[in-house]
Amino acid sequence: MSLGATMTNMDSTQEQADVVIVGGGPAGLSAALSLGRARRRVVVIDDGHPRNATASHMHGVLGHDGLSPLRLLELGRKEVAGYGVRLIHGEVSAAHVNVLGIEVDTADGPIRTRRLLVATGLSDELPNISGMREQWGMGVVVCPYCDGWEHRNDVIGVIATSRKSIEQAQLLRQWSDRVVYFPNAVGEPAVDARDALARRRIRVESGVVTGLCIDAGQVTGVQVDERVVPVGVVFTGPALRPHDALLRSLGAATTESALGSWVDIDEDGRTSVPGVWAVGNVVDVRANVSVSLGAGALVAGALNSDLVADDIARALAGE
Numbered sequence: 001m002s003l004g005a006t007m008t009n010m011d012s013t014q015e016q017a018d019v020v021i022v023g024g025g026p027a028g029l030s031a032a033l034s035l036g037r038a039r040r041r042v043v044v045i046d047d048g049h050p051r052n053a054t055a056s057h058m059h060g061v062l063g064h065d066g067l068s069p070l071r072l073l074e075l076g077r078k079e080v081a082g083y084g085v086r087l088i089h090g091e092v093s094a095a096h097v098n099v100l101g102i103e104v105d106t107a108d109g110p111i112r113t114r115r116l117l118v119a120t121g122l123s124d125e126l127p128n129i130s131g132m133r134e135q136w137g138m139g140v141v142v143c144p145y146c147d148g149w150e151h152r153n154d155v156i157g158v159i160a161t162s163r164k165s166i167e168q169a170q171l172l173r174q175w176s177d178r179v180v181y182f183p184n185a186v187g188e189p190a191v192d193a194r195d196a197l198a199r200r201r202i203r204v205e206s207g208v209v210t211g212l213c214i215d216a217g218q219v220t221g222v223q224v225d226e227r228v229v230p231v232g233v234v235f236t237g238p239a240l241r242p243h244d245a246l247l248r249s250l251g252a253a254t255t256e257s258a259l260g261s262w263v264d265i266d267e268d269g270r271t272s273v274p275g276v277w278a279v280g281n282v283v284d285v286r287a288n289v290s291v292s293l294g295a296g297a298l299v300a301g302a303l304n305s306d307l308v309a310d311d312i313a314r315a316l317a318g319e
């Protein structure tokens with residue numbers, strides 16, 4: 001896409017949007033809906049790769065349980081367009097903040113905006129095990145609340161990616177009493193953790209996981225060393241990579257956590273960069289679809305109040 005336009009080659013007085021939203025997943029579209037209904041000039045730019053795109057059904061979203069995640073976004077785009085929100089397909093890789101405001105580079109050329117909301121989500125980095133990538137969102141999943149019910153009473157395999165994976169195995173015991181824990185490269189559980197697994201009848205299958213067995217598109221087993229352990233589904237804990245390059249390029253402050261380095265926001269979604277806000281999985285690991293929808297609506301309310309305060313200041317300044 002076109003990049004590299006700067007404030008020098010644009011009309012500095014022309015403000016085309018109140019809010020540009022980068023990312024049109026549940027968080028971004030939910031914010032766009034509230035802001036559009038608040039009669040703000042809103043542009044959503046999205047490159048079409050939502051996190052849960054490979055899942056055919058979405059669960060735990062009241063009123064939409066079982067709906068395709070892509071259908072939810074299609075409905076959302078239609079709704080926001082009804083309130084005058086402009087939707088642009090494309091990737092944003094640069095934005096510039098200066099005294100004149102914020103400029104976002106898009107495939108359609110630069111857009112001047114009063115506020116920028118980044119809702120770009122995150123990527124799940126899967127363990128390098130044959131079959132995992134192809135089965136992601138189908139026979140390989142991450143979230144018990146999204147997919148546990150569908151696999152209740154199944155043989156549930158948990159392939160460890162960190163010491164926290166034991167907690168995932170213990171959690172999944174709520175959905176099935178046939179949970180198998182594969183420590184793989186993480187190594188053997190400590191004595192007390194192994195005891196807790198045993199007391200809840202969670203089997204430990206030690207050894208190197210070399211691949212998944214897939215039959216007619218379904219996961220049927222986990223290959224460990226030379227043996228195959230039958231399972232009906234695999235849960236795992238991917239490394240989480242927030243799509244925060246845009247925020248970092250603007251100098252947004254970050255904090256280190258056990259899950260890596262994440263951009264800071266305040267309770268309303270403001271980053272440390274004036275005028276730049278963020279919402280959804282890009283800044284919140286816990287933001288499932290419902291939380292992202294709610295957070296989008298909350299941040300939109302706070303953003304609109306911020307713009308009203310700015311409108312008052314401008315009016316007092318005689319603009």
Ligand SMILES: Cc1cc2nc3c(=O)[nH]c(=O)nc-3n(C[C@H](O)[C@H](O)[C@H](O)COP(=O)(O)OP(=O)(O)OC[C@H]3O[C@@H](n4cnc5c(N)ncnc54)[C@H](O)[C@@H]3O)c2cc1C
Pocket residue numbers: 022023024025026027028045046047048049050051052054055057058059060061090091092093119120121122124136137138141142143146147243246279280281282287288289290292
């Ligand atoms: C396999 C799987 C299944 C899941 N199932 C469920 C479920 O059943 N129920 C549930 O509640 N949650 C589920 N989730 C979690 C759900 O996917 C997330 O909670 C949700 O997608 C977060 O919404 P978001 O808007 O923050 O990010 P996303 O939905 O990822 O949307 C971000 C959007 O930003 C776009 N984007 C990123 N960078 C740029 C850029 N630079 N320029 C332009 N556009 C950009 C992306 O293409 C994407 O469209 C699942 C997750 C996975 C991995």
